[in-house]
Amino acid sequence: MTETRAGFAALIGEPNAGKSTLLNRMVGAKVSIVTHKVQTTRARIRGIAMHGPAQIVFVDTPGIFRPRRRLDRSMVKAAWGGAADADVILLLVEAHRGLTEGAQAIIAQLRDHAGQIPVALVINKIDRVKSETLLALSQQLNESYDFVATFMVSAEKGYGCADLMDWLAGQVPAGPWLYPEDQVADLPMRMIAAEITREKLTLRLHEEIPYQLTVETEKWEERKDGSARVDQIVYVARPGHKGIVLGKGGETIKAVGQAARAELTEFMGRPVHLFLQVKVRENWLDEAERYSEMGLDFRDGDA
Numbered sequence: 001m002t003e004t005r006a007g008f009a010a011l012i013g014e015p016n017a018g019k020s021t022l023l024n025r026m027v028g029a030k031v032s033i034v035t036h037k038v039q040t041t042r043a044r045i046r047g048i049a050m051h052g053p054a055q056i057v058f059v060d061t062p063g064i065f066r067p068r069r070r071l072d073r074s075m076v077k078a079a080w081g082g083a084a085d086a087d088v089i090l091l092l093v094e095a096h097r098g099l100t101e102g103a104q105a106i107i108a109q110l111r112d113h114a115g116q117i118p119v120a121l122v123i124n125k126i127d128r129v130k131s132e133t134l135l136a137l138s139q140q141l142n143e144s145y146d147f148v149a150t151f152m153v154s155a156e157k158g159y160g161c162a163d164l165m166d167w168l169a170g171q172v173p174a175g176p177w178l179y180p181e182d183q184v185a186d187l188p189m190r191m192i193a194a195e196i197t198r199e200k201l202t203l204r205l206h207e208e209i210p211y212q213l214t215v216e217t218e219k220w221e222e223r224k225d226g227s228a229r230v231d232q233i234v235y236v237a238r239p240g241h242k243g244i245v246l247g248k249g250g251e252t253i254k255a256v257g258q259a260a261r262a263e264l265t266e267f268m269g270r271p272v273h274l275f276l277q278v279k280v281r282e283n284w285l286d287e288a289e290r291y292s293e294m295g296l297d298f299r300d301g302d303a
């Protein structure tokens with residue numbers, strides 16, 4: 001019998017680098033939301049990929065940036081917390097943006113946090129650049145940090161992802177699997193459901209508002225007929241935002257609810273009845289409870 005292997009891989013990169021897309025591609029199930037807006041990933045969502053005898057547990061960390069608010073500081077701390085527990089770290093850089101200031105800042109922080117953990121460079125979105133640009137970028141990045149390996153991928157198109165998986169499977173240590181094979185994500189369903197609704201709100205609302213709201217699943221009720229009733233609250237930070245989220249005659253929230261319900265039903269493979277309520281909670285950005293709902297530690301945000 002082949003020996004099993006298992007371990008953690010942390011994805012680190014600037015917001016929008018494509019971490020969620022890469023995670024979804026490798027895990028093969030939609031566990032982390034993808035939108036065009038930056039900083040959509042708040043919780044430390046894990047996806048699990050099976051690759052031959054190896055099980056790779058991905059930690060999809062929030063984008064790392066310069067923190068200002070308490071929430072931002074919590075996110076940065078959570079990102080590095082995920083990396084420090086990992087067997088391997090993948091640094092994602094966007095091919096068309098190159099060695100940005102943000103990427104340089106992450107590399108500088110890697111020197112302090114990675115310790116003995118091997119870090120591989122993953123240049124993503126190679127579908128957007130020419131090969132000459134790519135080689136020059138790879139060289140430049142490898143001069144700035146001692147990466148154990150370099151991969152050039154397109155998470156969206158799937159290029160290079162199989163090679164990366166082969167490599168990861170060899171990197172995780174020999175040992176028993178950490179999760180049952182058929183389990184794709186250890187993120188509680190309540191949180192996935194909240195993320196799905198937040199994604200739909202993000203797609204419908206513009207500019208600042210998506211960053212100033214949060215969604216929580218209040219109640220999850222299994223029904224005898226196999227369906228589930230899910231009650232969620234959308235917390236907004238300002239009274240003025242409530243009307244915007246509701247829309248004229250409630251049409252925005254209704255459309256959001258319909259889209260979220262359809263996706264949740266597809267994800268679960270059974271009917272879901274979704275009920276949304278919008279509440280103003282001016283201080284939600286500073287409340288500890290809201291943080292644990294997102295899988296973050298409130299204290300990490302202390303300056």
Ligand SMILES: Nc1nc2c(ncn2[C@@H]2O[C@H](COP(=O)(O)OP(=O)(O)OP(=O)(O)O)[C@@H](O)[C@H]2O)c(=O)[nH]1
Binds near residue numbers: 036125154
């Ligand atoms: N052209 C191209 N676009 C990509 C690729 N991978 C991801 N994208 C796009 O880049 C955007 C950001 O991708 P995400 O996966 O949400 O990025 P992320 O790093 O998880 O972002 P945060 O959650 O904000 O940290 C989305 O619009 C993706 O469709 C790729 O290989 N090629």
